[in-house]
Amino acid sequence: MTSTLRRRPAQRRSLERVERMLDECAVLLDEVGYEALTTKEVARRAEVPIGTFYQFFPDKQGLVRALARRNLDAFLRRVTERLSHTTLEHWTDLIDLAIDEFVAMKRTTPGFGVVDFGEVLVTPGGPALEGTNRMLDSVLENNAIVADRLRTLTRELLGAPAGENLDRALLVAVEATDAVLKLAFRTDPSGDADMIAECKQLVHRYLSDHLP
Amino acid sequence: MTSTLRRRPAQRRSLERVERMLDECAVLLDEVGYEALTTKEVARRAEVPIGTFYQFFPDKQGLVRALARRNLDAFLRRVTERLSHTTLEHWTDLIDLAIDEFVAMKRTTPGFGVVDFGEVLVTPGGPALEGTNRMLDSVLENNAIVADRLRTLTRELLGAPAGENLDRALLVAVEATDAVLKLAFRTDPSGDADMIAECKQLVHRYLSDHLP
DNA sequence: AGTGCTATGCGAGTGTGGCTCATGTTAACT
DNA sequence: AGTTAACATGAGCCACACTCGCATAGCACT
Numbered sequence: 001m002t003s004t005l006r007r008r009p010a011q012r013r014s015l016e017r018v019e020r021m022l023d024e025c026a027v028l029l030d031e032v033g034y035e036a037l038t039t040k041e042v043a044r045r046a047e048v049p050i051g052t053f054y055q056f057f058p059d060k061q062g063l064v065r066a067l068a069r070r071n072l073d074a075f076l077r078r079v080t081e082r083l084s085h086t087t088l089e090h091w092t093d094l095i096d097l098a099i100d101e102f103v104a105m106k107r108t109t110p111g112f113g114v115v116d117f118g119e120v121l122v123t124p125g126g127p128a129l130e131g132t133n134r135m136l137d138s139v140l141e142n143n144a145i146v147a148d149r150l151r152t153l154t155r156e157l158l159g160a161p162a163g164e165n166l167d168r169a170l171l172v173a174v175e176a177t178d179a180v181l182k183l184a185f186r187t188d189p190s191g192d193a194d195m196i197a198e199c200k201q202l203v204h205r206y207l208s209d210h211l212p
Numbered sequence: 213m214t215s216t217l218r219r220r221p222a223q224r225r226s227l228e229r230v231e232r233m234l235d236e237c238a239v240l241l242d243e244v245g246y247e248a249l250t251t252k253e254v255a256r257r258a259e260v261p262i263g264t265f266y267q268f269f270p271d272k273q274g275l276v277r278a279l280a281r282r283n284l285d286a287f288l289r290r291v292t293e294r295l296s297h298t299t300l301e302h303w304t305d306l307i308d309l310a311i312d313e314f315v316a317m318k319r320t321t322p323g324f325g326v327v328d329f330g331e332v333l334v335t336p337g338g339p340a341l342e343g344t345n346r347m348l349d350s351v352l353e354n355n356a357i358v359a360d361r362l363r364t365l366t367r368e369l370l371g372a373p374a375g376e377n378l379d380r381a382l383l384v385a386v387e388a389t390d391a392v393l394k395l396a397f398r399t400d401p402s403g404d405a406d407m408i409a410e411c412k413q414l415v416h417r418y419l420s421d422h423l424p
Numbered sequence: 425a426g427t428g429c430t431a432t433g434c435g436a437g438t439g440t441g442g443c444t445c446a447t448g449t450t451a452a453c454t
Numbered sequence: 455a456g457t458t459a460a461c462a463t464g465a466g467c468c469a470c471a472c473t474c475g476c477a478t479a480g481c482a483c484t
Contacts, residue, residue: 039472040470050471051472054473060471060472
């Protein structure tokens with residue numbers, strides 16, 4: 001995939017700028033939501049001229065996509081980090097750990113409540129004429145990345161099981177988890193605890209068909 | 213809830229116009245997606261002046277929300293219709309029937325692939341300043357309506373079971389189903405059959421904790 | 425230090441879309 | 455026929471996404 005950025009920031013200054021823009025994008029998303037987010041305001045808050053903004057991001061969606069990507073990286077890093085301090089008894093522990101980490105990020109990482117890994121919006125541009133929307137593709141890909149990582153971890157944990165169906169099952173599980181957790185946070189802005197528990201239950205039940 | 217329409221069309225002409233606008237909105241969604249959809253174009257295709265458009269719909273989101281609502285009504289009607297021709301053996305048959313009908317609508321109803329019951333987008337406007345987004349609320353509500361209907365049907369089918377947990381469980385199930393089916397249609401525009409099967413499996417497993 | 429040359433920084437300006445509102449038209453009732 | 459209220463209309467307003475041509479900074483070589 002071609003990078004989500006137009007120009008990859010080479011020098012320190014540019015790199016900081018890109019980070020600042022992503023930071024401000026995140027807090028603005030929390031403040032006003034995706035639709036009301038304006039590139040001008042992001043640029044203004046990050047103290048970057050609008051022209052420069054467009055040197056790095058192809059468009060508004062590109063900005064949000066880049067943020068989603070950063071969120072994904074952070075998530076995987078945090079999960080890996082916690083795994084290095086923990087010994088898992090059962091594959092269900094892995095699931096629970098991942099869900100807990102996701103929930104923690106929902107609560108603390110700015111903007112994560114709105115975009116997490118990318119599913120803010122919005123539309124597959126059908127057989128569209130032009131400018132078809134890459135957003136959903138990126139969700140697909142991002143959730144697929146999570147699923148892939150989980151598969152690897154599961155393999156490591158359990159020796160070497162897994163028909164090819166496991167891949168699909170994990171993807172389904174990730175997608176379902178994503179949706180239910182979103183529901184949990186819509187129901188209760190701090191994350192409905194009962195629903196989070198239900199989410200774990202859902203995934204455990206489902207995956208027990210595919211794992212020991 | 214206050215109606216999604218500004219003015220309820222009283223006369224025949226107005227009613228037809230509103231229907232036409234929703235129809236054109238649906239096909240446009242398929243053609244260009246949500247972001248690229250313009251109110252001007254919807255109005256133009258429906259042969260309705262833009263001013264009149266805004267007599268009925270509060271804004272672009274209101275239009276899409278109204279379409280989502282119409283989709284929901286159609287879905288419930290179709291499910292009810294099919295139920296009247298079928299005798300269910302088990303509650304799983306109900307689930308399967310609902311899923312099949314949803315899939316059928318994804319395949320045939322214009323715009324349904326993009327908005328179904330409303331989750332096109334987009335954002336909860338945080339503690340936003342103004343114009344906070346009602347879209348997600350409407351998803352919440354719409355999926356809750358589906359869940360509620362399913363609960364009633366289940367009660368009828370099984371006599372009278374069900375702790376209060378069943379309500380939550382059904383909501384979770386609907387949300388998860390929605391997400392997985394979306395995945396199935398992203399993976400394969402005509403609806404990945406294996407994934408649809410997995411979806412049923414997911415829900416069966418999960419709900420078997422709450423139903424006999 | 426000076427001269428050319430490329431990469432990067434910049435923000436006024438352009439096109440377009442969402443939405444309004446002043447005015448025209450029809451219906452409803454007396 | 456006359457009065458009034460409801461409805462219809464589209465030119466125009468404002469704000470936003472995004473561009474483009476000029477300015478500046480960095481660098482290489484003399």
